[in-house]
Amino acid sequence: MNCNKQIKKYILALAFCPLLMSSCSESWLEPKPLSFYTPENTYVDTDGLYAAIVAAERNMRHEFFGNLSPILSELNSSDIAVYGKTDHNGSLIDFDNFLLPTTIYVSGDERNQIQWYWNEGYRGVRFGNTVLSRIDNATFKSEEERNQVLGTAYFQRAYRYYKLTHQFGDVPFLDKEFATPKLDFYTHDRWSILEQLKKDLEFAYQWVPEKVDRGRTSKAACGVLLMKVCMCLSDFDRAIEVGREIVANHPLMTQRFTSNKNKPNTNLMHDLHSIEAKLDMTNTEGLMYVVSYPQIEGSTRMQIMRNALPYWAKGSVNVTPDGKTGTAIVPAKEDKGTEIDNDYNVGRGIANTRLTNYSQYEIWTDKEKNDLRSPNNRDSWRRMEDLFYNEPSLKNKSEWYGKHLARPANMNASDSVRCWFMWPHYKTFVPDPTVTQDRKGGETPWYIYRSAEVYLLMGECYYWKGQNQEAADMLNVVRKRAGADPLVASDINIGEILAERARELYYEENRHSELVRISYTYARTGKPCEVFxxxxxxxxxxxxPGGTGSNVKEEGYNFWYDWMIKHNNFFRDGVVVACGQYRISVHHVLWPIPEVAITANTGGIINQNIGYPGTEKNIIPLPIDQERPSK
Structure with missing residues (x-):
């Protein structure tokens, strides 16, 4: 199927959205409970049930698109980045005082999207359960067709629960559609939920088709999620088995492709992460995408250049060495679109996320000196010194017009955090042809899963099994493509695995959730952590140990906190900026359950996570086959 047909089919599917829910703005487990569903003639066959699935697939893109997209809360709760808007205090700078059940979301707030993950997680669960509850009353052409629909619905539900169980821990498990308001939810044990996800994903991996349109659920996507769930449950052999099947059918892109290969100052990484690559049907590496097609009605813009770049247009960096305003979004008219047009060439950032020293420096060793993904490659990364003084009033009046930026000697901490850091240009450059200035990042498909991550997951599985040479072999497949030197068995530890994920998967992986997954695996297996x-x-x-307001800062409780304190220099050093201080504590490994979800649930008990207010009402989490506590 050609690209235009795919686009038309996808947009047609979106037309079914109003049939799926009473209001796209209403969220599950919130106050004002509604009867979300009434019997519809829509859900009577494959096309009708796929309408619910398409809505779930469409909603997946919202995690990555828009200003302060939710993925930033995952990045800014991890080792690789922090919230960089130093003029705006909030939960993702001072976790101790602002990451609370009552303050994680305020309407119009730009500080975090943690409650979005809760709301959107259960919205996606609801879409999946609509299909699962109605499938027996629908008609199909064959048993195979029925199983494909069923498997796709299982994936969509599992995709949300994988995130929920790593962001929030023990959560309510909803396994069916509710036709009437329900206010008696109970928290279920995350291990019980993960066991169910494994069963569901095994079915999905068997039945969901391999070849699908961009933005649709594929067999390989089911396989990647199955791998991750298997790893959660310490079934590393099954994860490796699935991984080998996936990469056999989906090899890495190792040669230059798309029209980008003819552009100067680009390389294979630019090809792989370009809009063109994500539209290219010969791209064998992409396993699942979210889609927003360029210049198609109903699409949405990435805004990654706004979110992930320094705030170069303001602050002390916006001053020439002789004290004049130095940079402008729009240069002199005759210089628009030339090399000194910073906005045109990289986009205008505001640092909603800002890379740590770990991401910029620590993970790039001598073994990565030739790595195309590294700051060593000046085509792949950009520095502030690559930008130009281009304020129109300087032209013909100042020696600095058209010259590269120089780091100000008197730059304060807040401006340093927000306005002066490097970034991986090959990933963040998503140009918008419809915008001529103030370029924030346009429309594009975006990778959810790639074969590169499958190799890294297999490498991690071998690490947990104690087979370090096999782990090195898996990581080396990805490293070889990038031009990095190979690793050997003695190089392998969890630090090297996490470094390789950081090198390869920036702005793709849910970095906080993956750190939590690893933290749970250490706690479940009792494997000694060699990096500590x-x-x-x-x-x-x-x-x-718990205790509301105690904000424990002692190492040894969980891997996430220990790793953060070792590698996130902002939280480790307690960096002070204009709006506060970067602070985290042990219990922030899990995010707080939104208080609104707990208080609205008047007939049951939803537990709060240890360390946050409200834990005195907690009960033992239930297995998922039990709806309420035994009397």
């Missing part, structure tokens, strides 16, 4: 001197973790005190 053989430290052993436990599930019994995973979130620390």
């Amino acid at each position: 001197g053989g430290r052993v973790y436990s599930l019994t005190n995973f979130s620390g």
Whole structure:
């Protein structure tokens, strides 16, 4: 099927959205409970049920698109980045004082999207359950067609629960559609939920088709999620088995492709992460995408250049060495679109996310000196010194017009955080042909899963199994493509695995969730953590000793906190900026359950996570086959 037909088919599917829910703005487990569903003639056959699935697939894109897109909350709760808007205090700078059940979301707030993950998670679960509850009353051409629909619905529900169980831990498990308001939810045990996801994803991996349109659920996508769930449950052999099947059918892109290969100052990484590559049907590496097609009605813009770039147009960096305003979004008319047009060439950022020293410097060793993904490659990364003084009033009046920026000697901490850092241009450059200035990032498909991550997951599985040479072999497949030197068995530890994920998967992986997954695996398996001197973790005190407001800062409770304190220089050093101080504590490994979800649930009990207010009402989480506590 050609690209235009795909686009038309996808947009046609979106037309069914109003049939799926009473209001796209209403969220599950919030106050003002509504009867979300009434019997519809829509859900009577394959096309009708796929309408619900398409809506779920469409909603996946909202995690990555728009200003302060939700993926930033995942990045800014991890080792690789922090919230960079230093003039705006909030939960993702000062976790101790602002990451609370009552303050994680305020209408119009730009500080985080943590409650979005809760709301959108259960909205996606609801879409999946609509199909699962109605499938027995629908008609199909064949059993195969029925199983394909069923498997796709299982994936959509599992995709949300994988995130929920790593962001929030134990959460309510909804396994069916509710036709009437329900206010008696109970928290279920995350391990029980993950066991169910494994069963569902095994079915999905068997039945969901391999070849699908961009933006649709594929067999390979089901396989990647199955791998991750298997890893959560320590079934590393099954994860490796699935991974090998996936990469056999979806090899990495190792040669230059698309029209980008003819552009100067580009390389294979530019090809792989360009809009053209994500539209190219010969791209074998992409396993699942979210879609927003360029210049198609109903699409939405990425705004990655706004979110992830320095705020170069303001602050002390916007001053020439002789004290004049130095940069402008629009240069002199005759210089528009030339090399000194910063806005045209990189976009205008405001640093909603800002890379840490770990991302910019620590993970790039001598072994990565020739790595196309590294700051060593000046085509792939941009520095502030690559930008130009281009304020029109300087032209013909100042020696600095048209010269590269120089780091100001008197730059304060807030401006340093927000306005002066490097970034991976090959990933963040998503030009918008419809915009001539103030370029924030346009429309594009975006990778959810790629074969590169499958190799890294297999490498991690071998690490957990103690087979370090096999782990190195898997990582080396990805490293070889990038031009990095190969690793050997003695190089392998969890730090090297996480570094390779950071090199390859920036702005793709849910970095916080993956750190939490690894933290749970250490606690579940009891494997000594070599990067912390053989430290052993436990599930019994995973979130620390508890105590509202105690804000424990002692190492040894969970891997996430220990890793953050070691590698996120902002939280480790307690960097002070204009709006506050970067602070985290042990219990922030899990995000708080939104208080609004707990208080509206008047007939049941939704637990709050340890360390946050409200835990005195918690009960033992239930297995998913039990709806309420035994009396």
